[in-house]
Amino acid sequence: MTKSSPVPITVLGLGAMGRALANAFLIGGHPTAVWNRTPGRHAELVAAGATSAATVDEAVAAGGLIVACLLDHGSVHDVLDPVAGDLAGRTVVNLTSTAPSDARELAAWAECHGIEYLDGGIMSIPAMIGRPESFLLYSGSKEVFDENRAVLELLGSAEYFGADAGMASLYDFALLAAMYTMFAGFSHGAAMVRTEGVPATEFAKHAVQWLSAMVQVLPLSGEAIEAGAEADGQSLDFTKAALDAIVRASREAGVGLDVVGPLKALVDRQVADGHGAKAFDAVFEGVRAPGSE
Structure with a gap:
C-alpha cells in the first residue's frame, strides 16, 4: 500500500492559538502556509518550515485544508468573503470562537459558496495544543470531520457533535461558562483570605484539594437535574x-x-418560589431557557 502524501494546510490567523495550531501541523509533517492580518508573527513558524503568505489570496492559493483561527465572527467574514469564489470546492475548518448562531450562519454562507465547512471549539490553551490533555469539539459536515480526523487529532483529541454547525460552539461556551464561574469563585475566596494576609498561592493549595473533590460529584448533579433535583442531602434552604x-x-x-x-439572588429566588426543600441542583430551573426540555 502506498503511503498517502501529507495534507497541505493553510492557517489563517496567527495569534497565540493560531501559532500553536500551525506549529502542531508542522510537527505532524504537513506542509503549512500561514497568514496574519498584522505582519511579524510568523518568524518562528517560517524557521520551522512554514510558508508565509503575504495576502489571503496567496494563502488560499497554497491549497489544501483551510483552518481559520481569527478574532471573531466578523473577522471570519472580513477575511473569507473576498476569497469565497476561490474557496469553492475547498474545505474550511473554522476554529474561531463564535456563538452558535454565528457558526450556523457561517455554515449556511459556506454552503451558498460551495465550500465544505466544519466548525470547532478549542478546549485548550495554546501551550496545551498537541498534548494529551488538549481536546477540541467539532460539528457540521461529518464527511469533513471523517476525512480530516487524523489531521485534526494532531491538535488534541477530536469529538464530533453532529451536523448542526452550532453544537460545537454551544458546548464550548457552556464549558467555558462553568470554567470562568469557577475561577471567579476562586478569586472571591482569595480576596476573602487576603484580608488576613493569606497569599493567593497558599489559598490555591486548599482550593485545588476542595474543588478537585467536588468536581467528582458532577455526574451526580447531572442525574439530579434530570430527576427534578429532589433533595438527597443538603437542600436549597x-x-x-x-x-x-x-x-x-x-x-x-x-x-x-x-x-x-x-x-445568592438566584438561590433566594428559588427558595421564594417554593423550591427550598430541593437540592442545590434546582438552581438549574432558575437559569434554563423557558420551555427547553
Whole structure:
C-alpha cells in the first residue's frame, strides 16, 4: 500500500492559538502556509518550515485544508468573503470562537459558496495544543470531520457533535461558562483570605484539594437535574443559609459581592418560589431557557 502524501494546510490567523495550531501541523509533517492580518508573527513558524503568505489570496492559493483561527465572527467574514469564489470546492475548518448562531450562519454562507465547512471549539490553551490533555469539539459536515480526523487529532483529541454547525460552539461556551464561574469563585475566596494576609498561592493549595473533590460529584448533579433535583442531602434552604453567611463575611471583610451576590439572588429566588426543600441542583430551573426540555 502506498503511503498517502501529507495534507497541505493553510492557517489563517496567527495569534497565540493560531501559532500553536500551525506549529502542531508542522510537527505532524504537513506542509503549512500561514497568514496574519498584522505582519511579524510568523518568524518562528517560517524557521520551522512554514510558508508565509503575504495576502489571503496567496494563502488560499497554497491549497489544501483551510483552518481559520481569527478574532471573531466578523473577522471570519472580513477575511473569507473576498476569497469565497476561490474557496469553492475547498474545505474550511473554522476554529474561531463564535456563538452558535454565528457558526450556523457561517455554515449556511459556506454552503451558498460551495465550500465544505466544519466548525470547532478549542478546549485548550495554546501551550496545551498537541498534548494529551488538549481536546477540541467539532460539528457540521461529518464527511469533513471523517476525512480530516487524523489531521485534526494532531491538535488534541477530536469529538464530533453532529451536523448542526452550532453544537460545537454551544458546548464550548457552556464549558467555558462553568470554567470562568469557577475561577471567579476562586478569586472571591482569595480576596476573602487576603484580608488576613493569606497569599493567593497558599489559598490555591486548599482550593485545588476542595474543588478537585467536588468536581467528582458532577455526574451526580447531572442525574439530579434530570430527576427534578429532589433533595438527597443538603437542600436549597441549607444553601441559602450558607450563602447568607458567606455574603455577611464578605461584606465584613470589605470584599465585593460581584461573584457571590448573583448566586445568592438566584438561590433566594428559588427558595421564594417554593423550591427550598430541593437540592442545590434546582438552581438549574432558575437559569434554563423557558420551555427547553
